[in-house]
Amino acid sequence: MTPRLALVPGEPAGIGPELCVRLAQQPRSDCRLLAFADPDSLHSAAEALGLPLRLLDETTGASAPGDLPVHPVRNVTATRFGHTDPRNARAVIDALTRAADACLRGELDGMVTGPVHKAAINAGGIAYTGTTELLATHAGCxxxxxxxxxxxxxxxxxxxxxxxxxxxxxxxxxxxxxxxxxxxxxxxxxxxxxxxxxxxxxxxxxxxxxxxxxxxxxxxxxxxxxxxxxxxxxxxxxxxxxxxxxxxxxxxxxxxxxxxxxxxxxxxxxxxxxxxxxTLGLPYPRVAVDHGTALELAGKGVADPSSLFAATRVCAELAGRRMRERETGNGE
CATH class of the missing domain: 3.40.718.10 (Isopropylmalate Dehydrogenase)
Known part of the structure; x- marks a missing residue:
């Protein structure tokens, strides 16, 4: 009954990857995480923070601080901290939709998302107003x-x-x-x-x-x-x-x-x-951070991970409640 959650860092040049690295250092009993992300971005963030990171196959569970199972969604071009590149917009969107697909198929029980950069996505030729709207259209609800x-x-x-x-x-x-x-x-x-x-x-x-x-x-x-x-x-x-x-x-x-x-x-x-x-009304729980990409802080090791920690905790609680309702047949 431990929920399995998708973890999507968001804009690779922002603070999202390093927040995910910090999250991976925390021992967890409330959920299991699967990152939908570019492995190189995660490794670069871990190196900048001086923290251990071992990326695992998506079927392998984390067993030590720094372990993070990953479903690779590779960027078109390497990223630099604080510098968005519209060529990577498709990878940002693909990470979200692949994670959403896994939730809709019942393979994952919820989604935790980091901050995205709307201007960079639109500059990449993808019409985008927000992840809330994207996931609603994707799920058709x-x-x-x-x-x-x-x-x-x-x-x-x-x-x-x-x-x-x-x-x-x-x-x-x-x-x-x-x-x-x-x-x-x-x-x-x-x-x-x-x-x-x-x-x-x-x-x-x-x-x-x-x-x-x-x-x-x-x-x-x-x-x-x-x-x-x-x-x-x-x-x-x-x-x-x-x-x-x-x-x-x-x-x-x-x-x-x-x-x-x-x-x-x-x-x-x-x-x-x-x-x-x-995002209320989706067939699965989705919880995101309540802040932006903070490009000016990326790679400096000073970004506060509290919102991502809270989002993961809340998503685990919501997913766990839905799982228990399905198990007992009491869901609405």
């Missing part, structure tokens, strides 16, 4: 992006959109899907039998009764009313500037924000180092 730390869970009604497009994207069907997916994930993945979700308004002061916008009256409030009638416990729409007060957060299992920079700055301020990024 609707998903929700949630970021979480020990203080708060924040799900997003919209993800990587220009701010001028956000209001048009918040429709009744779209918001209903987000709330239903988040509610189901809180029950299945986090074991919360009857979750309470706070839902933010789009506009300042949640629209001020229509004086500062009509999205709350025309879209958000009717959706909440319909879902409350189905038994969901939803609070809102709430003004975003006061919804995150500690006294209020204690009553919520998650907060649903209308757009990326409405909810995530608060979460990152409250505990950036231990925050993780979850």
């Amino acid at each position: 609707d998903v929700v992006m949630m970021l979480a730390n020990d203080i708060v869970r924040v799900a997003l009604a919209t993800t990587h959109l220009p701010l001028r497009d956000v209001a048009d994207a918040i429709t009744a069907p779209a918001l209903t899907r987000v709330l239903r997916i988040t509610h189901a994930a809180l029950r299945r993945d986090f074991g919360i039998a009857d979750p309470v979700m706070a839902v933010l308004g789009l506009n300042p002061h949640a629209g001020e009764a229509g004086h500062l916008g009509h999205e709350e009256i025309e879209v958000i409030e009717p959706v909440l009313a319909a879902l409350r009638a189905d038994g969901m416990r939803l609070v809102g729409p709430l003004p975003a500037d006061t919804a995150f007060l500690p006294s209020k957060l204690t009553g919520f299992d998650a907060v649903v924000a209308m757009y990326h920079d409405q909810g995530l700055p608060v979460l990152k301020y409250s505990g950036f180092e231990h925050a993780v990024n979850l």
